[in-house]
Amino acid sequence: MKIEIDQDKCVGAGQCVFAAMDVFDQRDSDGIAVLLTDEPTEEHWEGVREAAAVCPAAAITLHEN
Structure with a gap:
């Protein structure tokens, strides 16, 4: 699995962090989501x-192999 975040779409709601805090974080300056890893291990899938399902801005794209 590979993850992409469209930071232009992100509204900083933080739902991704609540769902997968080992994979997502937010910038301190504006709350926009950032990836801690773009290829998480299977235990985080x-x-x-x-996180992708609850993102209010649909800013997270998953590429599953």
């Missing part, structure tokens, strides 16, 4: 899928 469920949280990453949830």
Whole structure:
């Protein structure tokens, strides 16, 4: 799995961090989501899928192999 965040779409709601805090974080300056890793291990996939599903701006794209 590979993750992309469209930071121009991100509204800084932080739902991704709640769903997968080992994969997502937010910039201190504006709350925009950032990736801690763009290729998470399998143990994080469920949280990453949830993060993409609950993102209010649909800013997270998953590429599953």
